[in-house]
Amino acid sequence: MSKTTTDTELPPAPDDTAAERLSTAPVESDGPIGIGVLGWARWMWRQLTSMRVALILLFLLSLAAIPGSLIPQNGQNQFKVQTWKAQHTTVAPIYEKLQLFDVYSSVWFSAIYILLFVSLAGCIIPRTWQFVGVLRSQPPAAPRNLTRMPVYAAWRTGADPERVNAAAHRLLRKRGFRANLAGGSVAAEKGYLREVGNLLFHLSLFALLGGFAWASLASGTGGKLIVEGQGYSNTITQLDDFTGTRFYGNQDLDPFYLKLDDFTSKFQNTGDQMGAARQFTANVEYYQGSDESKLKKGSIEVNHPLEIGGSKVYLIGHGYAPVITVKNGKGDVVYHDVVPFLPQDANLTSTGVVKVSDYGVGPDGNKTQLGFSGFFLPTAPLSFAGTGPISLFPGDAAPELVLNAFSGDLGTDSGLPQNIYQLNTARLTQMKQDDQPAKALLKPGQAWELPDGYGTVTFEGYKQWASFNVSHRPGNEIALTGAVLAILGLIGSLFIQRRRIWVRAVALPGGGTQVELAGLARSESAKIAEELAELAVDLQDDAPASEEDPPGSAEAADEETGATPEGPAPGGPAPEQPAAEDPAAEDPTAPADQNSKE
Amino acid sequence: MHLASGVDPHLADLSNKLIYSAMAVYTIAMFAHMFEWTFGSKGAVAVRSKEQSGNLAETVAAAEPKAAKKVTVTVAGAKGGTTTLTRTVLAGEGATVVTGGRGDEDVDGPGAAGTSEKADLAGRIAVSLTVLAVLLHGGGIVARGLSVSRWPWGNMYEFSCAFAFAMTAAYLVLLAARKNVRWLGLPVAVAVLLTLGIATQVLYTDSEQLVPALHSYWLAIHVSTAIFCGGAFYAAFIATLLYLGKDSFDKRMAAGLTTGPLGTAPSIWRRLPAASTFDKLSYRINALVFPLWTFTIIAGAIWAEAAWGKYWEWDPKETWSFITWVAYACYLHARATAGWKGRKAAYLALAAFACWLFNYYGVNIFVTGKHSYAGI
Ligand code: HEM
Numbered sequence: 001m002s003k004t005t006t007d008t009e010l011p012p013a014p015d016d017t018a019a020e021r022l023s024t025a026p027v028e029s030d031g032p033i034g035i036g037v038l039g040w041a042r043w044m045w046r047q048l049t050s051m052r053v054a055l056i057l058l059f060l061l062s063l064a065a066i067p068g069s070l071i072p073q074n075g076q077n078q079f080k081v082q083t084w085k086a087q088h089t090t091v092a093p094i095y096e097k098l099q100l101f102d103v104y105s106s107v108w109f110s111a112i113y114i115l116l117f118v119s120l121a122g123c124i125i126p127r128t129w130q131f132v133g134v135l136r137s138q139p140p141a142a143p144r145n146l147t148r149m150p151v152y153a154a155w156r157t158g159a160d161p162e163r164v165n166a167a168a169h170r171l172l173r174k175r176g177f178r179a180n181l182a183g184g185s186v187a188a189e190k191g192y193l194r195e196v197g198n199l200l201f202h203l204s205l206f207a208l209l210g211g212f213a214w215a216s217l218a219s220g221t222g223g224k225l226i227v228e229g230q231g232y233s234n235t236i237t238q239l240d241d242f243t244g245t246r247f248y249g250n251q252d253l254d255p256f257y258l259k260l261d262d263f264t265s266k267f268q269n270t271g272d273q274m275g276a277a278r279q280f281t282a283n284v285e286y287y288q289g290s291d292e293s294k295l296k297k298g299s300i301e302v303n304h305p306l307e308i309g310g311s312k313v314y315l316i317g318h319g320y321a322p323v324i325t326v327k328n329g330k331g332d333v334v335y336h337d338v339v340p341f342l343p344q345d346a347n348l349t350s351t352g353v354v355k356v357s358d359y360g361v362g363p364d365g366n367k368t369q370l371g372f373s374g375f376f377l378p379t380a381p382l383s384f385a386g387t388g389p390i391s392l393f394p395g396d397a398a399p400e401l402v403l404n405a406f407s408g409d410l411g412t413d414s415g416l417p418q419n420i421y422q423l424n425t426a427r428l429t430q431m432k433q434d435d436q437p438a439k440a441l442l443k444p445g446q447a448w449e450l451p452d453g454y455g456t457v458t459f460e461g462y463k464q465w466a467s468f469n470v471s472h473r474p475g476n477e478i479a480l481t482g483a484v485l486a487i488l489g490l491i492g493s494l495f496i497q498r499r500r501i502w503v504r505a506v507a508l509p510g511g512g513t514q515v516e517l518a519g520l521a522r523s524e525s526a527k528i529a530e531e532l533a534e535l536a537v538d539l540q541d542d543a544p545a546s547e548e549d550p551p552g553s554a555e556a557a558d559e560e561t562g563a564t565p566e567g568p569a570p571g572g573p574a575p576e577q578p579a580a581e582d583p584a585a586e587d588p589t590a591p592a593d594q595n596s597k598e
Numbered sequence: 599m600h601l602a603s604g605v606d607p608h609l610a611d612l613s614n615k616l617i618y619s620a621m622a623v624y625t626i627a628m629f630a631h632m633f634e635w636t637f638g639s640k641g642a643v644a645v646r647s648k649e650q651s652g653n654l655a656e657t658v659a660a661a662e663p664k665a666a667k668k669v670t671v672t673v674a675g676a677k678g679g680t681t682t683l684t685r686t687v688l689a690g691e692g693a694t695v696v697t698g699g700r701g702d703e704d705v706d707g708p709g710a711a712g713t714s715e716k717a718d719l720a721g722r723i724a725v726s727l728t729v730l731a732v733l734l735h736g737g738g739i740v741a742r743g744l745s746v747s748r749w750p751w752g753n754m755y756e757f758s759c760a761f762a763f764a765m766t767a768a769y770l771v772l773l774a775a776r777k778n779v780r781w782l783g784l785p786v787a788v789a790v791l792l793t794l795g796i797a798t799q800v801l802y803t804d805s806e807q808l809v810p811a812l813h814s815y816w817l818a819i820h821v822s823t824a825i826f827c828g829g830a831f832y833a834a835f836i837a838t839l840l841y842l843g844k845d846s847f848d849k850r851m852a853a854g855l856t857t858g859p860l861g862t863a864p865s866i867w868r869r870l871p872a873a874s875t876f877d878k879l880s881y882r883i884n885a886l887v888f889p890l891w892t893f894t895i896i897a898g899a900i901w902a903e904a905a906w907g908k909y910w911e912w913d914p915k916e917t918w919s920f921i922t923w924v925a926y927a928c929y930l931h932a933r934a935t936a937g938w939k940g941r942k943a944a945y946l947a948l949a950a951f952a953c954w955l956f957n958y959y960g961v962n963i964f965v966t967g968k969h970s971y972a973g974i
Contacts, residue, residue: 536669
């Protein structure tokens with residue numbers, strides 16, 4: 001792990017290191033350089049931006065994400081957290097301290113990903129500059145000893161070395177390589193997009209993080225249940241509930257008005273698929289801001305939210321809302337409202353309550369209140385015997401309202417907030433009829449004469465309601481852009497091979513020319529060998545192999561490379577070429593060779 | 599918003615019958631592959647691979663007089679040995695590439711059948727049976743989809759069936775592309791039977807309609823890519839296991855032991871491809887699938903945004919997809935930059951696959967979240 005260059009196992013000679021590095025990944029150092037605080041700080045920074053630490057941080061990140069998936073989280077289901085805490089009273093306080101109910105916003109989870117991103121920045125930003133340098137300079141010149149390269153081929157020819165080199169240069173350019181002919185050898189490289197992809201991928205992770213961060217600082221969601229024909233203004237007082245964040249609080253709600261015109265729910269009512277939902281559509285009218293004249297029509301379906309200004313409105317539930325009128329003993333209307341009932345099962349058996357808090361004076365002359373609890377059945381059975389009130393079908397084929405009546409104190413005057421869907425029966429008494437709890441089964445339009453002269457309850461009809469999630473979440477586009485770029489980058493990074501090929505033709509002292517080809521790539525792919533072979537075959541048009549035993553024949557090269565990696569080039573004296581030291585190849589500021597116009 | 603169920607019972611029934619028939623045929627195919635392995639052990643494996651190189655040398659020699667151009671490329675191997683690749687262009691004809699493995703580099707084994715013709719026959723029968731089984735299997739999936747007029751991957755049972763199908767189909771496609779993968783036949787048959795067994799015995803639910811939240815074209819996109827990734831990760835997992843096995847076999851042989859790991863017969867390991875081949879295969883599959891897995895997660899996030907109003911909520915399923923993703927990123931990193939090869943990287947790959955498995959079975963069964971499938 002001391003070195004993170006290429007995957008080749010061959011030990012590179014010091015002066016050839018640059019040529020053999022196919023990755024701009026930083027080289028890791030083993031200890032503090034220099035002394036004093038600065039030295040240590042630099043060492044720490046290098047450690048943080050090293051691949052080893054990046055790996056450890058990545059590993060920690062996946063480990064740290066686990067507890068949040070097993071322990072209930074506040075961000076998702078507070079109710080479950082409360083239940084869990086009640087069941088595990090001994091460990092709950094410890095978990096609380098360790099922020100195990102808020103893993104993804106905890107100090108330790110944040111620390112890991114922040115460190116990871118610091119490491120990423122420290123790793124990727126220098127790499128980017130380095131890569132710009134690579135793009136502006138020529139491919140690194142041929143190493144002195146080409147036999148040490150992972151793929152190698154050689155032969156002898158009678159052709160002139162310069163012409164062979166020129167031909168190799170031309171062939172490599174034709175194959176899309178960036179090639180440079182200088183100092184008696186050709187250096188070529190291809191597959192830069194791999195590095196581009198890799199950098200793009202890592203940089204786009206920052207875009208993703210940015211999108212996340214923005215969303216978690218500046219988003220908010222509210223819930224609202226609306227009955228057909230009703231509307232609401234998107235303000236904190238009119239929403240049923242709202243969760244905000246630092247930059248999107250109660251005052252920042254997107255101003256708009258939304259009205260539910262009608263709600264369509266269709267269910268299959270024949271055949272095998274009886275009861276299967278076919279359609280849920282909320283037809284709405286809305287305007288943004290406060291200008292009523294800009295009223296627009298729209299519709300909201302599951303998976304198809306409506307965008308109003310900076311908010312999106314999602315359809316998340318629906319049900320029925322009976323319209324109920326209550327008259328007191330004297331015949332005055334004391335209550336008239338539409339009351340949403342909440343579904344309890346797949347066939348929309350719904351429960352709800354009616355609170356008549358302004359009933360006034362009861363038959364006994366005392367001030368009292370009335371309460372009703374009951375069921376709404378969109379499709380009621382012919383008889384409840386044995387089943388209780390249960391709906392048979394989610395559509396409204398045979399709607400019926402089942403009511404129990406109570407009188408007494410609803411507790412609404414205590415000032416404490418009350419759940420509008422529950423009746424607090426602590427100080428209520430159930431009305432009786434013939435010593436049985438008083439109960440009514442009403443079809444739309446029917447009225448119920450309450451016992452003891454309390455008046456009448458009329459089930460006028462019913463409407464449908466829909467519940468909506470109003471969500472303001474900025475930063476989605478940033479995150480999406482980041483995600484798309486990340487995939488593109490990954491594809492480049494994983495599927496493109498970056499590789500180098502060198503060709504060197506030199507005149508041999510005894511006459512003739514020695515042609516050597518060598519290639520370097522990540523060893524994961526065998527393609528480089530094939531590519532080199534193809535190139536060599538093509539090159540033999542210009543540099544036909546001589547009749548005599550080729551010096552780079554399999555056996556020779558085999559033994560040389562296998563046994564003595566540092567040995568001389570096979571079949572002749574080591575060609576001591578100045579190529580490797582050619583400054584033009586390494587120095588990005590040097591003028592490019594005119595042979596290689598890229 | 600729950601829905602009542604409704605299906606075409608005849609098609610649903612047909613689907614079940616087809617899946618069970620496919621399982622029966624897979625079982626016979628598995629036995630045929632076992633015969634292949636058993637008969638094949640009689641063949642002389644080492645001799646065969648020498649013969650192979652001999653044949654290659656002969657081909658080259660025969661071509662020599664006519665050769666117009668000939669190049670031999672020396673390729674340095676991972677273990678310090680070399681192999682050569684010879685490309686010969688014959689005069690007046692097209693190019694011929696002749697590849698030969700030489701030197702001390704690992705050589706791939708000849709496959710399960712070794713040199714035994716009887717074993718080869720058993721292997722061919724096994725492959726034909728697998729083709730039959732995959733047709734039945736595919737028919738079962740299609741019938742299930744038709745019975746409810748939707749994509750047949752709405753719950754874990756359906757998901758498992760589709761995923762086992764993807765695995766077999768991938769194997770057969772590789773075979774059809776003339777890749778040397780017949781040795782995969784037995785592990786694939788075992789993995790498919792295991793998956794289908796769990797699906798039919800533990801995860802089975804009747805064919806049902808979907809909740810409206812699943813009424814989205816993202817179901818087709820997100821879930822089908824997830825199925826594909828699952829199948830491919832599974833294949834890479836098998837390759838990783840075989841790599842570990844073959845690697846320790848090689849080490850045991852080098853140490854002079856006479857049996858493979860866990861007391862297995864050496865002839866099994868000799869017939870398998872080289873350890874480095876397994877290693878490369880598992881890396882390639884994982885690297886190939888990683889971008890698609892990234893896409894799957896992103897597609898899921900987009901769908902979540904449309905359905906729930908928030909693209910990421912750390913729902914257990916999302917969390918484990920993320921963990922799996924990071925684990926595979928770890929593995930790729932380790933290989934690409936830290937230069938971890940071999941066993942260390944293989945252990946990371948196994949850990950990453952374990953995350954994937956947990957995400958699939960563990961999260962769906964033990965952890966409740968928004969990703970609830972009908973019936974599990
Ligand atoms: C945020 C989490 C990160 C993820 C998900 C991630 C993922 C990846 C992936 C998938 C690859 C491609 C591997 C391949 O080419 O086979 C890669 C390559 C790489 N990563 Fe990361 N990475 C992360 C953080 C980092 C950090 C913190 C560093 C630096 C310290 C880093 C440095 C590199 C380098 C140098 C390469 C490419 C090596 C090469 O191909 O030349 N990455 N990363």
